[in-house]
Amino acid sequence: xxxxxxxxxxxxxxxxxxxxxxxxxxxxxxxxxxxxxxxxxxxxxxxxxxxxxxxxxxxxxxxxxxxxxxxxxxxxxxxxxxxxxxxxxxxxxxxxxxxxxxxxxxxxxxxxxxxxx
Amino acid sequence: xxxxxxxxxxxxxxxxxxxxxxxxxxxxxxxxxxxxxxxxxxxxxxxxxxxxxxxxxxxxxxxxxxxxxxxxxxxxxxxxxxxxxxxxxxxxxxxxxxxxxxxxxxxxxxxxxxxxxxxxxxxxxxxxxxxxxxxxxxxxxxxxxxxxxxxxxxxxxxxxxxxxxxxxxxxxxxx
Numbered sequence: 001x002x003x004x005x006x007x008x009x010x011x012x013x014x015x016x017x018x019x020x021x022x023x024x025x026x027x028x029x030x031x032x033x034x035x036x037x038x039x040x041x042x043x044x045x046x047x048x049x050x051x052x053x054x055x056x057x058x059x060x061x062x063x064x065x066x067x068x069x070x071x072x073x074x075x076x077x078x079x080x081x082x083x084x085x086x087x088x089x090x091x092x093x094x095x096x097x098x099x100x101x102x103x104x105x106x107x108x109x110x111x112x113x114x115x116x117x
Numbered sequence: 118x119x120x121x122x123x124x125x126x127x128x129x130x131x132x133x134x135x136x137x138x139x140x141x142x143x144x145x146x147x148x149x150x151x152x153x154x155x156x157x158x159x160x161x162x163x164x165x166x167x168x169x170x171x172x173x174x175x176x177x178x179x180x181x182x183x184x185x186x187x188x189x190x191x192x193x194x195x196x197x198x199x200x201x202x203x204x205x206x207x208x209x210x211x212x213x214x215x216x217x218x219x220x221x222x223x224x225x226x227x228x229x230x231x232x233x234x235x236x237x238x239x240x241x242x243x244x245x246x247x248x249x250x251x252x253x254x255x256x257x258x259x260x261x262x263x264x265x266x267x268x269x270x271x272x273x274x275x276x277x278x279x280x281x282x283x284x285x286x287x288x289x290x291x292x
Binding site (some may be wrong): 004005008009010011012013016017019021023026027029030031033034035061097108 | 128136139140143144147148151155156169170172173177178184186187226227233247249250252253277278280281284285289290291
């Protein structure tokens, strides 16, 4: 392969690269063939999913007040503010940040890989 | 269409099952997807449209899995490649190369291009069209086809050599 071949190929494929395939009713055909049954099922699944999320949030909120969840949070904040930073605490912070970063990155990669096509 | 607009439309389809939003996405991206299938099927319009329709149906049912890390078109191309791969595996034969089949009314893919693409193996054809017609980089082609980058490079090298030889033998370098 040399530069001349590259140029030859580029010029040869140019019409295809610049061309646009006219719709000619294609979009309408796709829209007419969308599965209605799946549509209804998806709606139901989404509704259940939202209800489940709401239930979990409500339970978490109730538990937060019942076990006085704000106390440990305030304690941690007070310790962080009043204690001068040390090498080990900074190290712990960096390690925690790295772990959280890796977990989030892994989550994104897993989602992409799990695409069933 | 911008990435943010795409994400907004995808969100409307995912959350509200808004068909009008999906209609906009199909209208916007039907051309590159159908052109991809036209290149793979060597201009067989009926088959290309069937496979394109299959691609959009799969996209609709799996749209919640689009995470926005790649462009929506790249995501669609990945589905299109899988649809094409499944089609080839199901039929277990290479696309038949008959000049009389390569009749296409599309200006985008003339008979010369179809005949040149017919000289290539399926993987070579896919890599060549994704790079030279659709303008994807090697890493993007590897992402779409799930092939290692070195494999993509090999297919591209062999495909380009074959196509360039074919073009020279048929006098395209003198036009």
